[in-house]
Amino acid sequence: MPESAPRRPLLPLIGQVGGGRSRATCRFRCGDACFHDAPNTSGNAYFGDIFTAALSRRNALRAGAVGAGVSALGLGGLGPAYADPKRGRGTRNPRLRFKSVAPNTDDKVTVPHGYDHNVVARWGDPVLPDAPEFDFENQSAAAQEKQFGYNCDYVGFRQLDADRGLLWVNHEYTNETLMFAGYTDGNDADPEQILISMAAHGGSIVEIERITGTGAWRLATGERRFNRRITAKTRMELTGPAAGAELLRTEGDPTGTEVFGMLNNCSGGMTPWGTILTCEENFNQYFVGGEDAPAEAKPALKRYGIKVEGDTRDGNRRFDRAEERFDLSRHPNEANRFGYVVEIDPTDPASTPRKRTMLGRVKHEGANPRLTRDGRVAVYMGDDERFDYMYKFVSDKKYRSGSRRHNGTLLDSGTLYVAKLTGDSPAEEIDGSGTLPSDGEFDGSGQWIPLCNATESFVEGFTVAEVLVHTRLAADAAGATKMDRPEDFEPNPVTGKVYCALTNNTSREPGQADEPNPRGPNKFGHVLEITEQGNDAGAEKFAWSVPLVCGDPDDESTYFAGFDKSKVAPISAPDNLTFDDQGNLWIATDGQGSKLGINDGLHAVPMEGRFRGELKTFATVPVGAECCGPFVTEDNLTVFLAPQHPGEDGTVESPQSTWPDRQGFPRPSVISIWHTRGKKVGR
Numbered sequence: 305m306p307e308s309a310p311r312r313p314l315l316p317l318i319g320q321v322g323g324g325r326s327r328a329t330c331r332f333r334c335g336d337a338c339f340h341d342a343p344n345t346s347g348n349a350y351f352g353d354i355f356t357a358a359l360s361r362r363n364a365l366r367a368g369a370v371g372a373g374v375s376a377l378g379l380g381g382l383g384p385a386y387a388d389p390k391r392g393r394g395t396r397n398p399r400l401r402f403k404s405v406a407p408n409t410d411d412k413v414t415v416p417h418g419y420d421h422n423v424v425a426r427w428g429d430p431v432l433p434d435a436p437e438f439d440f441e442n443q444s445a446a447a448q449e450k451q452f453g454y455n456c457d458y459v460g461f462r463q464l465d466a467d468r469g470l471l472w473v474n475h476e477y478t479n480e481t482l483m484f485a486g487y488t489d490g491n492d493a494d495p496e497q498i499l500i501s502m503a504a505h506g507g508s509i510v511e512i513e514r515i516t517g518t519g520a521w522r523l524a525t526g527e528r529r530f531n532r533r534i535t536a537k538t539r540m541e542l543t544g545p546a547a548g549a550e551l552l553r554t555e556g557d558p559t560g561t562e563v564f565g566m567l568n569n570c571s572g573g574m575t576p577w578g579t580i581l582t583c584e585e586n587f588n589q590y591f592v593g594g595e596d597a598p599a600e601a602k603p604a605l606k607r608y609g610i611k612v613e614g615d616t617r618d619g620n621r622r623f624d625r626a627e628e629r630f631d632l633s634r635h636p637n638e639a640n641r642f643g644y645v646v647e648i649d650p651t652d653p654a655s656t657p658r659k660r661t662m663l664g665r666v667k668h669e670g671a672n673p674r675l676t677r678d679g680r681v682a683v684y685m686g687d688d689e690r691f692d693y694m695y696k697f698v699s700d701k702k703y704r705s706g707s708r709r710h711n712g713t714l715l716d717s718g719t720l721y722v723a724k725l726t727g728d729s730p731a732e733e734i735d736g737s738g739t740l741p742s743d744g745e746f747d748g749s750g751q752w753i754p755l756c757n758a759t760e761s762f763v764e765g766f767t768v769a770e771v772l773v774h775t776r777l778a779a780d781a782a783g784a785t786k787m788d789r790p791e792d793f794e795p796n797p798v799t800g801k802v803y804c805a806l807t808n809n810t811s812r813e814p815g816q817a818d819e820p821n822p823r824g825p826n827k828f829g830h831v832l833e834i835t836e837q838g839n840d841a842g843a844e845k846f847a848w849s850v851p852l853v854c855g856d857p858d859d860e861s862t863y864f865a866g867f868d869k870s871k872v873a874p875i876s877a878p879d880n881l882t883f884d885d886q887g888n889l890w891i892a893t894d895g896q897g898s899k900l901g902i903n904d905g906l907h908a909v910p911m912e913g914r915f916r917g918e919l920k921t922f923a924t925v926p927v928g929a930e931c932c933g934p935f936v937t938e939d940n941l942t943v944f945l946a947p948q949h950p951g952e953d954g955t956v957e958s959p960q961s962t963w964p965d966r967q968g969f970p971r972p973s974v975i976s977i978w979h980t981r982g983k984k985v986g987r
């Protein structure tokens with residue numbers, strides 16, 4: 305058995321429904337998205353369509369043009385080591401040396417030999433100084449507003465000094481059947497339960513401190529002046545070109561600039577100027593009354609997965625019972641005020657969170673910045689839906705180190721782009737099975753299509769405000785490439801290459817497979833690598849490849865950048881991404897349970913040098929949990945992880961997980977992982 309890979313047979317599939325998610329996640333997180341048709345009914349080509357439907361001569365010409373396009377990208381600017389993935393990067397060896405954690409279905413966190421972990425913060429922990437202690441049996445909205453929220457997703461961290469830092473955590477959504485005994489749905493919920501759920505959404509900023517002599521962190525004691533809770537009721541501003549637009553005005557806010565709360569914040573990012581970007585994802589599920597919304601509003605509502613037919617209250621959390629604004633029959637524009645990237649200053653608890661309309665309105669997964677060669681800021685963003693798109697924003701103005709006021713304006717003007725990808729292999733070689741084409745790689749060229757800037761729309765029939773509020777519709781019209789659920793999208797700080805996790809798409813049929821989405825159905829997901837022209841985040845052209853085609857490595861459809869598959873670990877549903885200081889890619893998963901019958905986890909893989917593709921499992925999370933976070937601290941001594949929705953299919957009466965406290969119910973939490981002898985993580 306190879307040293308690095310536990311190769312025992314994978315476990316039988318458990319609890320799989322719909323597109324492969326567990327029942328509770330489908331209901332509470334995505335509003336049963338997989339049970340409905342994908343909302344993208346645009347005629348935009350699956351790349352394969354172009355080839356199979358069109359004339360072969362024209363295709364040959366097109367393929368030739370693509371080849372020329374790739375060579376014209378100026379990749380020489382990257383330097384030979386970056387341009388050739390087979391070559392090592394000088395004397396640096398990015399190899400990760402830990403031994404993989406074996407696949408398992410345990411109700412616990414497992415880390416490699418030599419590492420340890422602890423719980424940093426758990427649902428209900430006091431955040432504000434006057435917060436009461438958590439009392440599961442007697443929870444109240446007033447308490448929850450001051451306590452750590454539910455299901456933790458994105459984790460950001462900013463070190464204040466050697467042993468103290470600020471932790472930002474997204475509270476994506478609530479799983480009421482695990483929070484309240486006897487819960488059925490929002491129609492029957494006690495009004496106080498609805499208010500508790502609203503208070504458990506949003507995010508938390510907590511000061512944390514390192515436990516002396518270890519890599520472990522815990523909630524700070526003493527003065528905690530930065531601690532803050534953001535909920536579904538927190539006052540926020542809409543900023544940027546669409547702020548004030550008719551589409552954003554409501555009875556409660558005739559100015560179209562003030563909104564309360566953020567919903568379903570999934571992943572995020574941190575800016576060079578120290579703010580948090582936290583991203584609203586499946587906001588569609590919080591609205592009812594779509595069946596009685598104005599007819600002219602329905603196509604756009606539907607494109608975002610908002611129900612406009614049937615009983616829209618069935619199975620809903622019914623936030624409209626607490627606040628009427630969630631009823632689209634009365635307030636049809638309220639849904640237009642969710643689905644944004646929200647910027648928050650974690651160092652100013654009195655600051656107003658800002659929904660940045662310039663970055664578009666989609667089911668945002670994350671938003672991760674990189675500076676362009678001339679010092680402006682580019683932000684990469686995925687829209688997590690089957691057959692939806694990848695986006696990039698590039699600011700007009702340059703980042704100014706130390707100028708907080710100036711940098712606070714950067715995300716309000718710039719250009720919003722959507723990605724179009726073209727393969728370089730003949731379409732008939734992409735058959736949906738995952739078999740590599742004859743040139744040995746799923747790869748090609750791409751273009752960032754501009755949708756609008758702050759003053760001008762580039763999409764016929766759309767104003768700037770319409771592009772930014774109905775971004776999916778504008779991108780349909782622009783001819784973007786339909787991807788397999790683009791999740792986290794993250795630049796490698798060492799090489800500048802950019803990576804996007806395409807988590808899966810079981811609705812892609814074999815005939816819809818294309819080179820950037822080479823499997824149909826795509827059950828296990830893949831990872832896309834983008835090299836911007838001239839390695840400049842401001843470029844409008846790029847080269848791309850698919851270095852990781854995920855799954856059980858014994859499955860012939862998988863690919864690990866050409867690395868020996870007998871030496872890699874299984875991975876499914878790549879979701880959140882991060883990097884360490886050597887540019888190794890860390891991949892957290894969301895769906896290994898339903899796809900491979902094993903718990904989700906955190907994997908790490910070198911993306912340069914001769915160990916490119918040697919994927920190992922660094923941690924696994926408790927049964928039923930999705931692996932979120934992850935965040936590697938700047939000193940590389942700690943990884944923060946957020947095991948989200950442990951035991952997600954259980955109920956209070958019949959829990960499937962009791963992690964971490966074994967008190968009869970699970971508590972979604974954030975953990976830290978460190979090497980017991982103080983080594984950098986992974987090495």
Ligand code: FEO
Pocket residue numbers: 457476570571585669688791879
């Ligand atoms: Fe909330 Fe796309 O994961």
Ligand code: CA
Pocket residue numbers: 727728729741743744745746747748819
């Ligand atoms: Ca190819």
Ligand code: CA
Pocket residue numbers: 570571669791879880894
């Ligand atoms: Ca995610």
